[in-house]
Amino acid sequence: MVGQVLCSEATHKTSGAKEGYINALSHIFVSTGRWFLVVQDPTTRSSDEVTPPRAGLINVIFDRPVIPPNTGNAIRMCAGAGASLHLAGPLGFNFDEKNVKRAGLDYHDLADVTQHANFHEAFMALPKSRIFAFSAHADVWHTDIEYQPGDVLLFGPEPTGLAEEVLTHPRITQQVRIPMLPGRRSMNLSNAAAVATYEAWRQFGFPGGE
Incomplete structure (x- = not known):
């Protein structure tokens, strides 16, 4: 069944229900303190078949991620900041790997996570959003951008x-980079996503934060 809601506010603390459905997980979202698990038939799922419940204040795209814990960490980070995480395939791991679950999916306040077949589909799912591509070779710092609700932070x-x-x-829209000391190649993916996401959220005044 496509788009079946498995858990709601009344059952979100039942760990057995969460574990029972975790291997079929393909789409997650949080709304007003409630979390839901929504599964789709893997032969039919696509980004335009399931509409997220709300547009993300901040959208983070991971293009072809390969290290499970980084994605798990990003899921938890996005949950904390109210951001939406988009995973553009092909992924370098199975989404039900224990490292992903350990880093992010065991956290009860789950983020809005959507899988896309590739980055083209991810872009199409966010047709009106500005897209800021993070690259160590860019000339513009990420803090130089005046972010707007709905913007995309894109990472490779x-x-x-x-x-x-x-x-x-x-x-x-623009290539940007996170400043580092000379001679350092790059930041960890999930750390870079956290730095960028929280800068955008800070500019918005941390709405909903406490």
């Missing part, structure tokens, strides 16, 4: 970063 796979075809895509 570990350890290569975004491919040239992504960086030069016409949907890219």
Whole structure:
């Protein structure tokens, strides 16, 4: 069944229910303190078949991630900041790997997470959003951007970063980088996503935060 809601506010603390459905997980979202698990038939799921319940204040896209704990950490980070996480395939791991679950999916306040077949589909799912591509070779710092609700923060796979075809895509609004000391190659993916997400959220005044 496509888009079946498995758990609601009344059952979200039942660990057995969560574990029972975790291997079929393909889409997660949180709304007003409630979390839901929504599964789709893997032969039919696509980004345009399931509509998220709300547009993300901040959208984070991981293009072809390969290290499970980084994605798990990002899920938990996005839950904390109210951001939406988009995973553009092909993924370098199975989404039900224990490292992903350990890092993020055992956290009861789950983020809005959507899988897409590739970065093209991820971009199409966010047609009106500005897209900021993070690259160690960019000239503009991420703090120089005045972020707007709905903006996309785009990150490439570990350890290569975004491919040239992504960086030069016409949907890219600006390439940006997170400043580092000289001689350092790059930041950890989930750390970089956290730095960028919280900068955008800070500019918005941390709405909903406490």
